[in-house]
Amino acid sequence: MMQYMHSFLLFHVVICLIQNAFGSEIINGKITKEKSMMYMASMQNSSKEHICGGFLVSEDFVVTAAHCDDTGNLSSVVLGTHNLKKVDSHTMRYNIKKCKHPSYVNAASGYDIMLLKLSRKAQLSKKTQIKTIQLSSHQIILKKKKICSVAGWGYTRTGGQTVDKLQVVDVPLINLEKCQEAWNNILPVNVVCAGGYGTNKGFCQGDSGGPLVCNGKAVGVVSFNNNQKCDYPDVPNIYTDISKYLPWIKDILNKKHC
Incomplete structure (x- = not known):
């Protein structure tokens, strides 16, 4: 019973963190080249x-x-x-x-x-x-140090403001098992993890809905980070897995x- 209550409380804590993380800007990125995306x-x-x-x-x-x-x-x-x-x-x-x-x-x-x-x-x-942009037709094959990118007009720091010029940053893909462990095994199904963990790069408020791009194809949709905190490294950033x-x-x- 005690273990059940702990899991129940943990689940609701994570839900609160996620619900406060929406509308996610790019952290430690750069202005996108004109006409490139x-x-x-x-x-x-x-x-x-x-x-x-x-x-x-x-x-x-x-x-x-x-x-x-x-x-x-x-x-x-x-x-x-x-x-x-x-x-x-x-x-x-x-x-x-x-x-x-x-x-x-x-x-x-x-x-x-x-x-x-x-x-x-x-x-x-x-x-x-x-x-x-073309959608990836299959699930990502996670290779060591695989680098993808994410772009948006969101905040460039925690508690900041959206920007006028599109920004982009490279982010490393993160093993799903490691990602689940970092999030205390409370992640929803069909997600991809990249950035915000073991790096100082990722997305922030205002970037939600943008694509995670690998090899020129969209593989994920920006979903949430950790309680609107964009001071990475932190837990991994979460994307919806398009292939699913x-x-x-x-x-x-x-x-x-x-």
């Missing part, structure tokens, strides 16, 4: 303020984290710029229809992924420079609705 998208509220990241996977759909709409205030997507001070709302802003994973309740329970159907097709052309949701994603992309 034109699949990146800014999720914005009704006041046209950045709240989360995302990434374009087809001319109709953006992928982001489901928890980015926990407040119900997500209202539009901005494409085609790395600088959020340079947004032409007539051409760069898209209204959206939200397609949350049907099993999503909160990030602590997993399934933290959402597709957003754009109100019109994104213009993939040399003029706009907007591009899509490919059938659901492909079904929506093919039907063009959810």
Whole structure:
């Protein structure tokens, strides 16, 4: 009974930590090269303020984290710029229809992924420079010191503010067993761990929904860190494992609705 109570209390402590970690900016990164990551998208509220990241996977759909709409205030997507001070709302802003994973309740329970159907097709052309990013078709094979990257407009320090210019940082993948152990074995299913542990690099508030990119493909979606603390090293950063949701994603992309 005592062991059960300890596990029960620990589970709720971790849920509280996760619930305070949402909306995750890039720590110890650098400004992204102009036009280098034109699949990146800014999720914005009704006041046209950045709240989360995302990434374009087809001319109709953006992928982001489901928890980015926990407040119900997500209202539009901005494409085609790395600088959020340079947004032409007539051409760069898209209204959206939200397609949350049907099993999503909160990030602590997993399934933290959402597709957003754009109100019109994104213009993939040399003029706009907007591009899509390919999704990884299989689970990551963890190699020693495998380095991936994550980008966003989030905080550059704990308790900071979002930034106008897109930032990117390299992060090492972390063995899932080691990651589970660091998180006291209370992580949800279908996650990938990278950065924030054994390194001074990772994501922070405002980066949620952005892609973890390995070998040019999106393998994860920024989900949560540890209680909004971005003073790494710390416990590993957590991403939703895209490979586990490919059938659901492909079904929506093919039907063009959810």
